[in-house]
Amino acid sequence: MFDEIVSTSKIAKALLCVDAATAQELAGRTVLGQSVLFHQIKLLERLGVGEIAIAVETIPAEYPGLVDRLRADGMHVSLLRSGAEVVAYGQSAGLYLVQDAAIWASADILSGFMQCSAPVVAVLQEEPGWAAFERIDLNRRWAGIAVVDATLLKNSSALPDGWSLGSFLMRSALQAGYHDAMISDQAGNILLYRASAAAQSDLEMLARPKRATSGVVEAALGQVADKALSVLGRHGWYRPLAQWTGVTTAVLALISSIFQYITTSYILAFISVVGLYWRRHLQLSDYRKEESSWQSGAVIAILLATFAILLSAETFIGDAIFHCAVAAGLLWLHQRSVQSRLGAELSPLVIVVLLLGGHLAGFGLWSAKLVIAAMLAALLVSQKLNPN
Known part of the structure; x- marks a missing residue:
């Protein structure tokens, strides 16, 4: 930011x-x-x-x-x-x-x-x-x-x-x-x-505007985005692609999950989160304030629904919805809290990578539990909640 x-x-x-x-x-x-x-x-x-x-x-x-x-x-x-x-x-x-x-x-x-x-x-x-x-x-x-x-x-x-x-x-x-x-x-x-x-x-x-402290994965992604923008930013297609990749791939991930293309859905969810960072990077590079928008909120809601459907393949639908609801609440608390170093490293990008890796290893539900536990630990070691 x-x-x-x-x-x-x-x-x-x-x-x-x-x-x-x-x-x-x-x-x-x-x-x-x-x-x-x-x-x-x-x-x-x-x-x-x-x-x-x-x-x-x-x-x-x-x-x-x-x-x-x-x-x-x-x-x-x-x-x-x-x-x-x-x-x-x-x-x-x-x-x-x-x-x-x-x-x-x-x-x-x-x-x-x-x-x-x-x-x-x-x-x-x-x-x-x-x-x-x-x-x-x-x-x-x-x-x-x-x-x-x-x-x-x-x-x-x-x-x-x-x-x-x-x-x-x-x-x-x-x-x-x-x-x-x-x-x-x-x-x-x-x-x-x-x-x-x-x-x-x-x-x-x-x-470039200065960024708030971010994790290693986010910083690496930012460097890649810098290089891409320096080389491709002059082309007319670059900005629309960066603007809409997140929401488009989120919708495709949801559709794939409904039709039980589970691995494809996880990959598309990963691309969608990368697209959100890509869009934010473009806003920063254009000196625009990062604002809460319908697009970011819609992508997060769609991805949570996607993960609920994906987890339902390994557990009851009620358990899947419960896990996603807990994750959504923790994400909201993370946004409002003064993050610790652990919290900075546990970015949405890292979370979706963990979920993708867990699925590929055959432990999709357990990777979701691991993510929730890590988010709880990050909140507990944070010094205080932001009253605003």
């Missing part, structure tokens, strides 16, 4: 400045199936910025589609093509965050600037490690971030052809007497020049 950033931002508007040298690179470079620019915009949204403008003189073909998609999700995103449009964007009084889109700044860095109550320019100490960043003077380089007031944006009407808006605003801010804010190279303060050329592993670490 999302490790939510609680926004206390004092800045409601941001300006992402894209120069001609990196415009196409930012459009073509994808991480987890989305462009780098998409991840930058979503990070700003999570930090509390309500309105974002992309300032780019020459617009690659991919940009309008990205803006339309973000607007369809309810975001206030726009494209600015000239100095006059930048001036119009700056008509509202107050502070604006300016960021050079060629530079990736982590949430730790950006959230600090969101608290600024006065204009400021982010700078770096003159050191070899920062040599790629734009030099200000002999001792400082620009970190690609500034907090400016609306007055400074109104001076953008004088922007020349071939402009680099970020550099122009940074120079204007220094001339206006803005104070410096030095960024130190500390753990968590991740700053990358030319985000479009950064290593895949670096941007994956930066772009």
Whole structure:
């Protein structure tokens, strides 16, 4: 699930400045199936910025589609093509965050600037490690971030052809007497020049929302899903497949159980649970909150009915329903409890693997009893129940 950033931002508007040298690179470079620019915009949204403008003189073909998609999700995103449009964007009084889109700044860095109550320019100490960043003077380089007031944006009407808006605003801010804010190279303060050329592993670490502690099996599945999304996420069929695999295979598992295709039903149930994780992974990668939905509830209900039918082949139907009802209650308690390490490892995915393995070994009912016992043990060693 999302490790939510609680926004206390004092800045409601941001300006992402894209120069001609990196415009196409930012459009073509994808991480987890989305462009780098998409991840930058979503990070700003999570930090509390309500309105974002992309300032780019020459617009690659991919940009309008990205803006339309973000607007369809309810975001206030726009494209600015000239100095006059930048001036119009700056008509509202107050502070604006300016960021050079060629530079990736982590949430730790950006959230600090969101608290600024006065204009400021982010700078770096003159050191070899920062040599790629734009030099200000002999001792400082620009970190690609500034907090400016609306007055400074109104001076953008004088922007020349071939402009680099970020550099122009940074120079204007220094001339206006803005104070410096030095960024130190500390753990968590991740700053990358030319985000479009950064290593895949670096941007994956930066772009994805943090997850709550999960078990080993879930973590491994997440890594596989990351790779699949990076390779296949650009294809139009990928997202619908991830969205509907869980519910479709759950229905097929139920039908198979009714017709006594027991092994097939267990396998389809396993695929269905994987599909639920796949869907959740897609939501996280698209920066959507994981919400309780009719689809997840329906899949769980269908799978419980499926397992009741499957267990009835080894015991009385009443016993089978009882076992499934107990398992359903324990699953509900697990969702509401502060899980122990055992509880984290005993995920729904592990449970269905145990049931599948038990069936293949000829101990389907006993595997269900083992799962129920393990879930009870996990609840007993949990420190406390979540009162919410």
